[in-house]
Each structure stands twice: as C-alpha cells, then as structure tokens.
Amino acid sequence: DVKVTQSSRYLVKRTGEKVFLECVQDMDHENMFWYRQDPGLGLRLIYFSYDVKMKEKGDIPEGYSVSREKKERFSLILESASTNQTSMYLCATDSSGNTIYFGEGSWLTVV
Amino acid sequence: ELKVEQNPLFLSMQEGKNYTIYCNYSTTSDRLYWYRQDPGKSLESLFVLLSNGAVKQEGRLMASLDTKARLSTLHITAAVHDLSATYFCAVDHKTSGSRLTFGEGTQLTVNP
Known part of the structure; x- marks a missing residue:
C-alpha cells in the first residue's frame, strides 16, 4: 500500500512565524x-512538483513556497504565517495519474 | 480556467432511498475522480473514470462520465447510514498531467 505521511498533524503557530509542513511518500512517485482544504471551497492546489528540485505554482501559491530536495519528500513552507492560512493542508502523490493518494492532513491554526 | 461544480452541496436522505450527485466541469478533460471524506479524515479514492461513457460500480455507489456533456454522476442506491460522508469530484487538467481541480464537495447525511 502507498503510504503518504504528513509528520505534523496538528499545529498552532503565531502570526509571522515560519512554518514547515513535511510530506514523505514511500512509493517512488514522481x-x-x-x-x-477550507469549508465550502473544496481542495485548492497550492504547489506541485513533477521531479526533484522542480516546482510549479498551483491555483493559490501566494504566501507559500515549497522544497523538493529528495524524490520522496515535499515540503510546504509558510514564510510568515498569517491567520488566513489557518486551514487543513493535504499532501498527495501519484506516478501514473490513475490514482492519487492523499496523506492524513495537517491541521494548522495561526493565532 | 477549469471550474468544477457539484450539486447538491448538502444532501439529507433516508436509508433505502436512491439519489444522484452531479459534477459539472467547464473545460475539456477525460479523467475524473470521485473521493469520499469522513469528518477529520483524509480523502479516500472511490473511482477513477478515464474515458467517455465510463461507468464504475462499487457496492451501493455507481459513477459515470459523459465527457461531451462535461458531466459526471455519482448514484447512490438504497442508501445506508455508513455512506454518510462528504463526496468530492475532481477533474484532471488535460494539459498538466495529474493536476486536479476539485468541486466544493457534497455533504451527504443518511438518516435511519
């Protein structure tokens, strides 16, 4: 079974703090x-990556950056957290596009 | 810009009844996904529909895809309480690999 692990499940951060959310997958997916994810808005794509050291902006990249130094690890970075970034963050992975696997989610509250 | 709309957004139904959730999308795509999400949980893949006319069934759920109408349906047959969850459809951006745009989700409650 594909495993997508988001190490931080619940975080509370202060406005202006730098926040790292990490995602690790074990299936060698590209x-x-x-x-x-926000209520009433569904899921919105922030960033994605098709390869190591490669990144592409999604639909709502403002206020975020990402890092992919190794194939199995994709990090989301909030350089200076703001209250409107309080949300649930979901990491996903796939190789062929037929099935996309999601992690368990990271609940971030910015106060 | 690809837009995906689901309706209804909220659905309350009785056990044993049938109902359909609709997913409309705005631009050409031939790959559509249905996911289920339970409260506080991640997304569980239900169906991947890869071509026009595709129909897939699993238990009391059946999904279909009409790429010409840009419409997918998720049909629920003889609903049971365990089907209570939020259901999302998601459409693949045809020119951008497996980048998905999601609908808003349909919150389904099945009452005894």
Missing part, C-alpha cells in the same frame, strides 16, 4: 502536490 508527482507530489500540496492542497489546502
């Missing part, structure tokens, strides 16, 4: 994605 493609990795970061989404945020």
Whole structure:
C-alpha cells in the first residue's frame, strides 16, 4: 500500500512565524502536490512538483513556497504565517495519474 | 480556467432511498475522480473514470462520465447510514498531467 505521511498533524503557530509542513511518500512517485482544504471551497492546489528540485505554482501559491530536495519528500513552507492560512493542508502523490493518494492532513491554526 | 461544480452541496436522505450527485466541469478533460471524506479524515479514492461513457460500480455507489456533456454522476442506491460522508469530484487538467481541480464537495447525511 502507498503510504503518504504528513509528520505534523496538528499545529498552532503565531502570526509571522515560519512554518514547515513535511510530506514523505514511500512509493517512488514522481508527482507530489500540496492542497489546502477550507469549508465550502473544496481542495485548492497550492504547489506541485513533477521531479526533484522542480516546482510549479498551483491555483493559490501566494504566501507559500515549497522544497523538493529528495524524490520522496515535499515540503510546504509558510514564510510568515498569517491567520488566513489557518486551514487543513493535504499532501498527495501519484506516478501514473490513475490514482492519487492523499496523506492524513495537517491541521494548522495561526493565532 | 477549469471550474468544477457539484450539486447538491448538502444532501439529507433516508436509508433505502436512491439519489444522484452531479459534477459539472467547464473545460475539456477525460479523467475524473470521485473521493469520499469522513469528518477529520483524509480523502479516500472511490473511482477513477478515464474515458467517455465510463461507468464504475462499487457496492451501493455507481459513477459515470459523459465527457461531451462535461458531466459526471455519482448514484447512490438504497442508501445506508455508513455512506454518510462528504463526496468530492475532481477533474484532471488535460494539459498538466495529474493536476486536479476539485468541486466544493457534497455533504451527504443518511438518516435511519
């Protein structure tokens, strides 16, 4: 079974703090994605990556950056957290595009 | 810009009844996904529909895809309480690999 692990499940951070959310997958998939989920808005794509050291902006990249130094690890970075970034963040991965696997989610509260 | 709309957004139904959730999308795509999400949990893949006319069934759920109408349906047959969850459809951006745009989700409650 594909395992997508988001190490931080619940975080509370202060406005202006730098926040790292990490995602690790164990299936050697090329493609990795970061989404945020908010009530009534579904999931929205923040950034994605098709290869190591490669990144592409999604639909809502403002206020975020990403890092992919190794194939299995894709990190989402909030350089200076703000209250409107309070959300659930979901990492996803796939290789062929037929099935996309999601992590368990990271609940971030910015106060 | 690809837009994906689901309706209804909220659905309350009785056990044993049938109902359909609709997913409309705005631009050409031939790959559509349905996911289920339980409260506080991640997304569970239900169906991947890869071509026009595709129909897939699993238990009481059946999904279909009409690429010409840009419409997918998720049909629920003889609903049971365990089907209570939020259901999302997601459409693949045809020119961008497996980048998905999601609908808003349909919150389904099945009452005894």
